[in-house]
Amino acid sequence: MFAAGKMAKTVFITIIVSSLIFIATAQSPIACPKNARYRTIDGSCNNLKNPTWGKCDITLRRLTDHRGHPMVAYEDGKSLPRGYPNKLPNPRTVSNLVSDSALGPRNQYDRWRTGEVMCFGQLIAHDYIETAPAAAVNCCNNKDPHFGNIDVCFPFNIPAGDSSFPPSCKNFVRSKAAPKNQHSPPYREQVNLITSYIDASFLYGSRKGVAVAVRVPNSFLMKVDRGNILPSIAGGGCLKDTPNVRCPFAGDSRSVVVPYLSLNHLLYVREHNRLSTRLKKLNSCWSNEKVFEETRRIIIAQLQHIVYNHFLPAVLDKHTMRKFHLYSRRWGYNNVYNDRVDASIFSSFSGAAARYGHSQIMPDASELKNDFSTVITHKLEDTYFNPYLMQQHYGSNIKDLTRWIATKQSQKVDTFFVDAVRNKLFSNRNPPGSDLFARNIQRGREEGLPAYNEWRNYCGLRKFRYFHEFGYFGSRLSSVYKSVNDVDLIVGALLEKGRRGSVGPTFACILGIQYHRLKVGDRYWYESHDRRFAFTQAQLNSIKRSTSLSKIWCTNFGIEYIQKNIFKIPRRSNKLRHCKRIRDINLYLWKDHSCASSSYHQVYSGKRYSK
Known part of the structure; x- marks a missing residue:
């Protein structure tokens, strides 16, 4: 997959170099408390030496090549999109040539991965990327x-x-550009509106105002509406073509785009309320604020464990996972933090590599009844910005949506996009719609991302010299691109084949570097043994042993059966099992013995908890 020797040397030199070379922003000095137990909402002060690293409202970064030069390719070297005005082919023309699902095999469903790989991937991407x-x-x-x-x-x-x-x-x-100042690079750079860390900001927000809005006042709970569904607000960006539709809101404003994204937001609202309620019963002397923050710590730890040990292995091949040290240790602490590593999101990840999941989008958002065979199909293009499926009958259909997402197949990671996003994107809101693949091409150009071949070279892969090296689509590309060196990053990378359906080698390289930095550059990484905020070893081991999205899923959605690994299709090695047979986190390990009394131990005794 990779040219191993050259790749290892190039990548790890790049990680160090690009961690030291960053884009400074002129901001007022931030006074950071050194002994803070909890993360800030806006991501500031995670890195005590560089308090703005990873916080919201800072610029996207640029990876640097082996010479220390930033990977940037604006047409004028400053801000004009790559290829502007007419040096590169029309993005819709390219989309029609390589991304039309009619050009692909009849069956484009993944043999191994469920719809939740795509759905959860979208949720996670929204946890650390938002450009406006x-x-x-x-x-x-x-x-x-x-x-x-x-x-x-x-x-x-x-x-x-x-x-x-x-x-x-x-x-x-x-996308919004950062204001120029004496520290700015000579080229245009975009602003990331949310924190870069994996910190469940999709649930808690990245700004104080949002963080306050999603909480029940003077409580440790998150807001919900009747039926235990996402809370709603007046106005909002939802379509109101169905009676009694209200617009839900969450820590991230994009929660309403499609029903399965709303579903995953609701999942974590319910999980927060479930855990915080139990922590309060367990530690009656804790203030509401402490209950909230301790719950937030656990949620973030669970999220990080799921991303690196369950989700990423469904996206990246084992070689990439090991090369970039992405797996957690099976037990105990792992002090990976390096304060020289900037965990901030970089442009090639935001503008291209993180968009691989668009090819996994399924053509429908449907319901699977409790017999696991009766399906009620809803076309995806009819569900954009329409929360009806989540809200009808106060959420009574939510279980049916969860069964479908957890057991039905996602589309493959490839160059083909379903019609709902390639020809009908947001068509119910702005007819006749748009083309997501074409927009992705345009996004890479406007952000000044170098061409595909430059990224192959960066990742230690052999550069393509001829169009036929793209296989079947080589002749199609040659009909519109003047040179192999002009092919856009997202076009070339999605044409690559990965091992067992994972992303191809170029995107694996970019994803590997970014996720390595998100882990190593996070002072609050859940495996840390820093005494100021670390879990006890018993607590950490319980998180590692008992955390699975399947358990969180079935517990909070009230379904009875689910496979152990929700990201993989149910089969002999991953059979549907009763939810009670899947281990839950042992919250008694969070018992504060300074509290005078608690009924928790009498109510929740034993080693496994299912409710």
């Missing part, structure tokens, strides 16, 4: 004041003869 458009602009309207302004607008056209769209302009607003 510079303004609410219609770049296709010549009356808009920003029309024709390349600093704001980068629309693309639908060519004549397109089978799904009439010739037209597709709006594309460039």
Whole structure:
């Protein structure tokens, strides 16, 4: 998969170098308490030497090559999108040539992975990436004041003869750029609006205002509506074409985009409330704030354990997992923290590699009844920004949605996108919709990401010299790209084949580096033995032994049967089993013996807990 010797040397030199070379932002000095037990909401002060690293509202970073030069490819070296104005092919034309699902095999479902691999992947991506458009602009309207302004607008056209769209302009607003100051690089860089750490900010928010809004006032609980569903607000971005629809909100504003994303948000709201309620019973002397923060610590630890030991192995091959030291230790502490490593998100991850999951999106968001055979199908394009499936009858259909996501197959990681996102993206909101694959190409160009071949070289892989090296699609690419060296990163990387359906080697390289940094650059990493905030060894071992998304899933959604590994299709080695047979975290290990009394031990005795 990789050119092993060169790859190992290049990657680990790059990790060190790129961790030391970062983009500074001119901000007021931050006074950080050195003994803080809990993370800040905005991610500041995780790194005590560089308090802004990883916090919200800082710039995306650039990986640097072996010479220490940033991997950036703006057309003018500063801000013009790569290939601007007409040096690269129309993104919709490229999409039609390589991403149309009709060009792929009849069955494009993954043999091993469930829909939750895609759904959870979207949730996790929203935990550390959010770039925003510079303004609410219609770049296709010549009356808009920003029309024709390349600093704001980068629309693309639908060519004549397109089978799904009439010739037209597709709006594309460039992501918000960081303000220039004396510390800025000479080129344009985008702002990440949320924290870079895996810290469940999709649940708790990255700003104080959001963190307050999602909590029940003067309580340790998160807000819910009747039926124990996501709380709702007046207004919001939801479609209101169904009676009694309310717009749900969560720690991340994107929770309403599709039902399965809302479902995973609800999962963690319920898990927080489940754990915090038990912690309060266990430690009656704790203040509401302490109960909340201790629950937050546990949720984040569980999330980090799931991401690195269950989710990433379903995305990356074993070689990549080991090369970048992504697995946790089976037992005990693992002091991986390095304060020279900047955990902030970098552009090639945000603008391309993290988008591999778009190819896994299924064409429907459906319900599976309790006999596991009756399916009620809802087309994905009909569910955008429509929370009806989650809210009808006060959430009574939620169990049916959970069975479908947990047991049905995702699409493969490949170049093919289902019609719901390639031809009908948000069509129920802005007809006739848009093309996610084309938008991904446009995003990489507007962020100045170098071409695919440059990333192969960066990762120690042999650069392509001829179009035929792309296989079947080589001739198609040669019909629109002038050179192999022009092919966009996301186009070339999604054409690669990974081991057993994992991502290909170029994206594996970029993902491996970023996830290594998210782990090693996090002072509060859940395996840390720092006495100021570490779990006891018994608590940590319980988290490692008992944490599984399957248990969190079936406990909070009230379903009876689930496979042990929710990311893999149920089969002989991963059979459906009763939820009570899956181990739960032992919260008695969090018993504060300074509290005068608690009924917890009498109610929850024994080694395993199912409720």
